[in-house]
Amino acid sequence: MEPLKVVVVGAGIGGLMAACALVEAGQDVHVFEQSEMVNERGAAITVQPNSNVLLRRYGIEPEECGGTAMENIMMKDGISLNLLQEISDKVKAATVLEERSKKSYFVHRADLHGELKRKATGHGAVIHAGSKVESVDENASTVTLSDGTVVKADVIIGADGVHSRTRQLVFGEAYQEQPSPLSCFRFLVSSKTIQEDPETSSFIEKPGTMMDLIGPDRRIILYPCSQGEKLNVLPIVPRQVAEARGSRKEKLLSAFSTFAPSVQRLLEKAEEESIFIWPLFDMNPLPIWVKNSVALLGDAAHPFTPFLAQGAASAIEDAVSLAVMLPLGTKPAQVPARLQLYERCRKARVDRIQELSRVRGRDASGQRGKPPTGDEIFSFAMYCKQHDEYVHSTKFLEAFDVPLVPPTMGFS
Known part of the structure; x- marks a missing residue:
């Protein structure tokens, strides 16, 4: 079977996860990143259980990236240091592997980024650093680089972050991030x-x-x-x-x-x-994420406030969902319909988490609305964490009676 040629614009966590998942699915993946990828900026992120389970499926273990397991959350008054609430993050599991899969981990962004890059390139993805995408043609399914090179693809994934040029070029100026x-x-x-x-x-x-x-x-x-x-x-x-x-x-x-x-x-x-x-930055929910052979992923489609620690997690979920919708054997003519399925599968969950994150970030000043109660915060977290996007996307695809290549369980 001929693989699809996939172009990923952007080599952040979401873009590299897409490369890992799609190359594992058997596709021909090329990632174009405008930076030289010498030093990944940023500090640490929280790998929540909903992203932890997906990373492990593709052979990436947070503890191997220097991850520290979360044990509890303490909320204190910053002025008096009085304890406001303490929540245990301990999990019940039958095996050590199950326990690790259900936990949250604190991971340095650069360590996770480096491991994703190693996995992606080690299994056949090609990363083109220092390659800025100047234009995207969703009708011809091409991207043009700053040096004039035109790259033809069957699938184009805009994973180029909150200030996404792909979003601007394909979906227009009306859909832009707001401070x-x-x-x-x-x-x-x-x-x-x-x-x-x-x-x-x-x-x-x-x-x-x-x-x-x-x-x-x-x-x-x-x-x-x-x-x-x-x-x-x-x-x-x-x-x-x-x-x-x-x-x-x-x-x-x-x-x-x-x-x-x-x-x-x-x-x-x-x-x-x-x-x-x-x-x-924040952004009102986009009406669409997909146009012909172009799909947006992660912050390019849905920038999050940081209060539920779901930005990277949702980008990872997007990446895995795309790979499920595009198994080896997918024909180029099927791509637009498969990308529409991806959008339908993911959008409602993402739109809800965006709003829950805004609510979670409300403070005692009341300037952005009434702050959530402890029970509400717990329910927000459970909605985010108790989800396996690989399973969800697989069931979603099967529900549309589309022939599906038997799934693999990660890199061999």
Whole structure:
């Protein structure tokens, strides 16, 4: 059987997961990434159970990427440090393998990105770094690179992030990301440095803990990564605070000057050059993700706020769903209909998680609406976590009575 030629625009986590899943399905995959892929930026991410189970299906184990298993979540008042709520993330399982599949892991983005790249290229995907896509023709099913090269494909996947050029070129200017009212700082600090200081050691005294320090209109999320050797720190503030004058560290310390002294002490440990500021973006649900042979994936289709830690997870789900819909034996003429199935399979779930994430991010200021209760937060998390997109997409495809090549169980 002839494989489909698949072009993936963008080599982030979603694009590389698409490459892994599609090359495993037997397709001919080429990934075009405008950067040179020398250094993957970003700090840590949470690999939730719904993405964990999919990564493992394709032979990628979070603990092999330096992942730290989540054991519990603590929510504290950022000013008094009074405990507001504590939620255990322990899971019940019959075997160690089942337990690992059901857990959440804190993973450095660069480590996961590197493993996805290794898996994809090791099984036949070709990554073209330094290759910027200038135009996409959904009718001719081609992409044109900045050097004038025209690449013909049977499938084009726009996995080029929140500022997606594929989305802009194919779906038009009307469907663009919008700045949210929030920005976040990100930095990593040595866990040893935190532990050796009596003023800050309480922030890592319980291994595997995610801590959410909550203020009236700002918060700080902390969790370990890199086998517990580093602490990922994610302060989230009103956008105007991050855009104020001053150095990044000055703005960071000023933003949390009313928080507990130990919190300020923690922030003081950040090195200026290690602090990044990321404006958060949002977007109303797109009416469509697919046009002819072009499909969007991940942030290109549905940027998320970070409050349910589902951005990378949903991109991974998208990638696996696409691979299920495009097994070896799919004819080029079938591609538009299969991509429509992908959209129908995924869109309702993603639209709901987008909205739940917005609600989860509401704070005591009430500026973005009434904050959710503890029970509501738990129900949001369960909706996200208790899902296997490989199984869901397989059943969805079968329901349309489309011949399906027997699924494989990952790389051999």
